[in-house]
Amino acid sequence: MKNQTRKNASYVLMLINVLVVILVSSNLRSPIIAVSPVLGDIREALNLSSFQVSMLTSIPLFMFATCSVLVSRFSHQLSISRFLMYSLIILSFGLFLRITGSLWMLFAGSVFIGLGICIGNVVTPGYIKNNFPKQIGLMTGIFAVSMNLTAALASGFSVRIGEWTGFGWRGSLGIWLVIAGLGLFVLVLELLFNKKNKNQSKTALTVSDFNMFKSAQAWNISLFMGLQSLFYYCMMAWLPSFLTDSDMQVESAGWVLFAIQITMIPIAFCAPIIASKMKDQRVLIIFICTLMFGSTMMFIGLKIQWIYVNAVIIGISNGLSFSLSILFFSTRTKNSANAVKISGMAQSVGYLIAAFGPPVFGKLHDWDISWKSSFGFLSVAVILMFYFGMKAARNKCVED
Numbered sequence: 001m002k003n004q005t006r007k008n009a010s011y012v013l014m015l016i017n018v019l020v021v022i023l024v025s026s027n028l029r030s031p032i033i034a035v036s037p038v039l040g041d042i043r044e045a046l047n048l049s050s051f052q053v054s055m056l057t058s059i060p061l062f063m064f065a066t067c068s069v070l071v072s073r074f075s076h077q078l079s080i081s082r083f084l085m086y087s088l089i090i091l092s093f094g095l096f097l098r099i100t101g102s103l104w105m106l107f108a109g110s111v112f113i114g115l116g117i118c119i120g121n122v123v124t125p126g127y128i129k130n131n132f133p134k135q136i137g138l139m140t141g142i143f144a145v146s147m148n149l150t151a152a153l154a155s156g157f158s159v160r161i162g163e164w165t166g167f168g169w170r171g172s173l174g175i176w177l178v179i180a181g182l183g184l185f186v187l188v189l190e191l192l193f194n195k196k197n198k199n200q201s202k203t204a205l206t207v208s209d210f211n212m213f214k215s216a217q218a219w220n221i222s223l224f225m226g227l228q229s230l231f232y233y234c235m236m237a238w239l240p241s242f243l244t245d246s247d248m249q250v251e252s253a254g255w256v257l258f259a260i261q262i263t264m265i266p267i268a269f270c271a272p273i274i275a276s277k278m279k280d281q282r283v284l285i286i287f288i289c290t291l292m293f294g295s296t297m298m299f300i301g302l303k304i305q306w307i308y309v310n311a312v313i314i315g316i317s318n319g320l321s322f323s324l325s326i327l328f329f330s331t332r333t334k335n336s337a338n339a340v341k342i343s344g345m346a347q348s349v350g351y352l353i354a355a356f357g358p359p360v361f362g363k364l365h366d367w368d369i370s371w372k373s374s375f376g377f378l379s380v381a382v383i384l385m386f387y388f389g390m391k392a393a394r395n396k397c398v399e400d
Contacts (some may be wrong), residue, residue: 009193016190017131021124021139023183024084025146027091028120031113031176032060032233033261034154036240037254038162038169045169046103054358056110057237061229063114064121065352071122072344080127081194083119085187091116092180099170121347125329126340136330137276144268144323148261150179155236156258210338210399212345217400219349220392221328221342226350227385228321230357231292231378235260235314237358242371246304256311263315264322271323276331281324285389288324289382291317296379300372321385324393325350332397342398357381 035042035056043053071083094112097105124143132139158172165171212218236257243253275281295313298306329343364373 013190013193016186016193018139018142019186020081020084020183020190021128021143022146023179023186024088024120024124024127025143026150026179027088027176027183028117028124029147029151030154030179031091031095031117031173032057033151033236033257034158034173034176036236036257037155037158038172039240040244041162041169042106046106048103051359051362054237054362055107057233057358058355059107059110060114060117061233061351061355061357063111064118064347065350065355066348067115067118068122068344068346068348068351070344071119072341079191080123080130081187081190083123084127085184085191087116087119087123088180088184088187089116090119092177092184095174095177095180099167099174118347122344123340125326125343126336129330129333129336129339137273137327140272140276140323140327140330141269144272144319144326145265148264148268148319148322152258152261152265155261156255159254210341212338212341212398215398217332217392217394217396218342218345218398220388221325221332221398222346222349223353223388224321224328224350224385224392225325225346226353227381227388228288228318228325229350229354230381231385232318232322233354234357234361234374234378235318238361238365238374241365242299242374243304243307245371248304248307256307259308259311260315260318263312264319267316267319268323271320272327275324275327280395281393282390284320284324285386285393288317288320289386289389292321292382292385293379296375296382299375321389324389328392332392334397334399338399 039053039056042048042056090112094109094114094116096109097112098109100106100109125140128139128143129136154176161175162168162170162172165175167174239257240253243256248256271284275284278284291313295310295317298310298313302310325346329339329346333339333342361374361377364377365371367373
């Protein structure tokens with residue numbers, strides 16, 4: 001009888017752990033992506049400049065860059081679940097501030113949103129490695145799918161949500177408080193369950209003294225992570241503006257982003273499962289970078305012709321590149337503590353690179369209104385991404 005009770009408790013805990021991964025990851029992109037389709041409304045309501053508009057995307061990325069290493073350094077002092085709970089509390093506070101209507105609250109909210117997402121970004125790969133050591137590929141796929149599905153909904157329905165709620169852009173951005181609340185509920189449920197079953201130790205990290213910044217492989221992973229993120233966030237921040245400049249309606253531009261995100265979903269699920277079974281992933285790097293480079297050339301030469309074909313190309317390549325980045329955190333380390341450490345380093349270095357993407361992309365457009373220089377900038381980023389990606393994809397751990 002006791003064995004059956006323990007078995008049932010184990011199944012319940014596993015279900016809760018899966019829900020934690022799903023709901024935490026659902027909060028790690030959508031609060032940022034939801035901004036792009038309603039940028040025009042925000043800009044008009046608060047009289048923002050082009051630089052201020054780009055900062056709405058870049059502020060969270062700067063927070064990722066400046067705080068990721070600190071999060072990984074102190075991650076062993078609390079259970080992973082508590083860290084994730086605090087991340088959602090901070091995120092919720094930021095989401096609330098952002099919709100108050102003041103310009104300074106908009107930026108302050110973006111800071112807290114960036115910090116909350118930063119903690120979730122860094123700690124979740126360690127949570128997966130700790131709680132699902134034999135299902136890393138599968139759970140990384142679920143993590144990526146949840147993140148991209150909610151990002152797709154944010155892209156496609158952001159404008160409509162504002163209309164349905166009657167609060168305009170504030171409704172579009174404020175709705176994500178509900179998802180954060182659900183994540184908090186499940187994390188509290190897990191903490192209570194672990195306390196009742198005296199299983200809290202399962203979610204605690206060991207301590208590692210390994211210095212990631214002295215590892216060449218850690219740098220390869222970090223730079224690959226940053227360049228693929230730069231590509232993604234430039235697209236998410238400026239693609240709607242490019243499309244509307246090319247005579248596409250605002251709502252239709254949102255659906256192009258939706259097409260990108262929805263294409264990423266099956267790729268993001270399958271890629272980690274397949275990639276985790278491969279000896280190395282260099283063939284995937286070649287495939288990813290070929291698609292990304294082709295996409296930038298299509299924007300330069302064709303503009304909005306074949307735009308949905310291009311959206312699918314972007315979705316496939318970004319779905320693969322993001323999934324590989326997250327998978328490297330687990331497969332290129334030997335324990336969960338180092339998985340969190342490389343996650344912290346890669347996201348600190350990586351998002352520092354990515355944070356400069358949208359402002360540079362926008363500044364190049366100010367200089368060259370044809371957008372060719374902006375997409376040329378992305379082409380150069382893809383070439384660099386190929387170089388570091390080929391090194392990161394080798395079957396070599398950061399500790400070697």
